[in-house]
Amino acid sequence: MTLKIIKDPVHGYIEVEDYARALMDTPALQRLRYIRQLGFSYLVYPGSNHTRFEHSLGTMYLADVACRRFQLAEDEHRLVVASALLHDIGHGPFSHASEPLMEKYLDRTHDDIGAILEETVGGLLAEQGIDPGELCAVVAGKHRLSAIIHGDFDVDRMDYLLRDAYYTGAPYGTVDAQRLIRHLIRTPEGTVLDENGVNAAESLLIARTLMRPSVYYHHVSRIGETMFQLAALAHLENAGRDVAEQFLRLDDAGCMHVLAGSGSAVSREIMSRLYERRLYKRAITVGSEQVSTVVYQDGIPLEKSREYARRIAELAGIRPQDVLVDIPAVPREMSLAVRVRNRHSETSFEEISPRIRTLNATRREQWRLGVYTLPALREQVADAACEVLHIRKPTRQDTLF
Numbered sequence: 001m002t003l004k005i006i007k008d009p010v011h012g013y014i015e016v017e018d019y020a021r022a023l024m025d026t027p028a029l030q031r032l033r034y035i036r037q038l039g040f041s042y043l044v045y046p047g048s049n050h051t052r053f054e055h056s057l058g059t060m061y062l063a064d065v066a067c068r069r070f071q072l073a074e075d076e077h078r079l080v081v082a083s084a085l086l087h088d089i090g091h092g093p094f095s096h097a098s099e100p101l102m103e104k105y106l107d108r109t110h111d112d113i114g115a116i117l118e119e120t121v122g123g124l125l126a127e128q129g130i131d132p133g134e135l136c137a138v139v140a141g142k143h144r145l146s147a148i149i150h151g152d153f154d155v156d157r158m159d160y161l162l163r164d165a166y167y168t169g170a171p172y173g174t175v176d177a178q179r180l181i182r183h184l185i186r187t188p189e190g191t192v193l194d195e196n197g198v199n200a201a202e203s204l205l206i207a208r209t210l211m212r213p214s215v216y217y218h219h220v221s222r223i224g225e226t227m228f229q230l231a232a233l234a235h236l237e238n239a240g241r242d243v244a245e246q247f248l249r250l251d252d253a254g255c256m257h258v259l260a261g262s263g264s265a266v267s268r269e270i271m272s273r274l275y276e277r278r279l280y281k282r283a284i285t286v287g288s289e290q291v292s293t294v295v296y297q298d299g300i301p302l303e304k305s306r307e308y309a310r311r312i313a314e315l316a317g318i319r320p321q322d323v324l325v326d327i328p329a330v331p332r333e334m335s336l337a338v339r340v341r342n343r344h345s346e347t348s349f350e351e352i353s354p355r356i357r358t359l360n361a362t363r364r365e366q367w368r369l370g371v372y373t374l375p376a377l378r379e380q381v382a383d384a385a386c387e388v389l390h391i392r393k394p395t396r397q398d399t400l401f
Contacts, residue, residue, distance in 0.1 A: 034251035040224025062155035105244035
């Protein structure tokens with residue numbers, strides 16, 4: 001067995017075994033070099049040009065550390081490491097920005113990688129003694145080993161928090177991943193956390209909470225995403241599933257090229273604005289104190305957001321494409337299944353760490369509904385949005401310009 005050494009800015013030197021290297025060199029993995037990890041966050045943070053490929057390497061590295069910590073058998077170790085490396089091959093262009101398009105046109109999410117796996121690396125996995133079906137189950141969260149990649153304290157989240165903080169410069173993603181993994185204990189009943197790892201676990205939960213408004217839900221990122229989604233919707237109007245599938249298999253540059261040369265004038269106009277950073281602006285941004293969140297618990301699909309946008313535009317007397325409506329899902333309560341063990345007993349994480357309640361309250365307060373438009377149209381769009389979306393009239397400081 002030979003090892004390839006890769007220098008990573010977040011984790012240092014990463015050792016890659018032959019079977020992982022063979023997977024890494026496939027087109028499915030190499031495509032991730034050209035898909036930004038944070039979608040349109042580069043419009044806010046110029047340094048956030050890191051890719052899904054880098055994140056996949058980092059997740060693979062931490063998965064390997066966890067497998068060694070749990071002393072998994074060789075076949076299980078390979079399965080988990082390969083799953084970590086391949087877990088993001090289902091992403092569309094600009095990562096999560098294209099997820100609603102994937103759900104609309106293909107009825108799947110980026111975790112549903114079965115078809116892509118079969119077309120690309122299924123044979124190679126079989127040669128390495130890894131069952132492609134089992135790997136898909138791990139990635140989809142339907143396998144007994146899934147918690148290493150998708151769990152309360154998973155290596156996917158550890159890597160992206162560290163990596164996103166590093167590349168954006170946001171000082172909130174501090175996670176002691178090595179310490180946290182070292183204090184996780186795998187039992188037949190599930191994962192248990194040694195009490196000495198509580199502080200490291202809390203740092204991950206705090207990082208998740210603080211990174212949401214400053215990076216993942218920054219209003220400029222959201223504006224960029226909704227502009228892109230409108231351009232894609234206009235381009236794919238009346239398109240069949242095959243065309244949508246082909247479009248969502250593109251990388252970022254290929255996608256921008258297609259939309260910039262689209263037969264849709266709306267697509268071309270929007271992509272010109274994105275390329276030149278002539279962005280829509282906030283007409284209104286409100287939290288749960290000004291609008292009922294009951295109907296928005298799971299967010300709204302693209303069709304509904306465009307329906308709201310058309311109604312607002314009609315009331316304001318402007319074009320439908322001049323209004324964007326952004327209503328994300330209300331953050332779910334963080335409820336951890338992991339129990340904490342000391343020398344004498346086990347107890348729930350919430351009993352050990354009362355910060356969970358505070359963090360959940362903070363997450364609820366962070367939720368925002370946004371309506372965006374062209375700079376000259378903000379006032380009339382804000383008035384129309386209040387009527388259509390039943391928003392209690394904002395105070396002066398709530399109307400953002």
